[in-house]
Amino acid sequence: MTSKYETYNTLKRSFEELETLDDLKGFVLVRVDRLYGEEDGDELRFWINDHQYLKMYHHQDCCESVIIKDICGDLNDLVHSPILIAEERDNDFRETEYGDQRWTFYHLATIHGSVDISWYGESNGYYSTSVDTKYVDTRR
Numbered sequence: 001m002t003s004k005y006e007t008y009n010t011l012k013r014s015f016e017e018l019e020t021l022d023d024l025k026g027f028v029l030v031r032v033d034r035l036y037g038e039e040d041g042d043e044l045r046f047w048i049n050d051h052q053y054l055k056m057y058h059h060q061d062c063c064e065s066v067i068i069k070d071i072c073g074d075l076n077d078l079v080h081s082p083i084l085i086a087e088e089r090d091n092d093f094r095e096t097e098y099g100d101q102r103w104t105f106y107h108l109a110t111i112h113g114s115v116d117i118s119w120y121g122e123s124n125g126y127y128s129t130s131v132d133t134k135y136v137d138t139r140r
Helices: 006-012
Strands: 031-035 043-047 052-057 064-072 085-096 099-110 113-123 132-137
Touching: none
Parallel strands: none
Antiparallel strands: 031 043, 043 052, 052 132, 064 113, 085 099, 099 113
């Protein structure tokens, strides 16, 4: 079933151009899902329609851990209204005697409210602690 926002989103630009969270600006989301992963790690899915979404996650490797530490605000405030702000706010990276620590903060807002997402990563210094985004089409 096609959502009533799919035509609006299609006119905005091609879904395949979604690469970063910043690219969500102007799109209307139909839902946002949070998945808690033990093996694959935490994940957020920002659905543009019933079969396409922007996935926010960390590709887990050997010797690091990257998780969503906190979400301040209601993810439902991001649905059914154009995204006005979608940005990485701050990226605090610190080296310790045990490896690297990284806090990455994301801020999203619509006319209904805003959400701040805090990701925290630890690594032995060799592996990445960055947050990844990826466009997904479930029909492919």
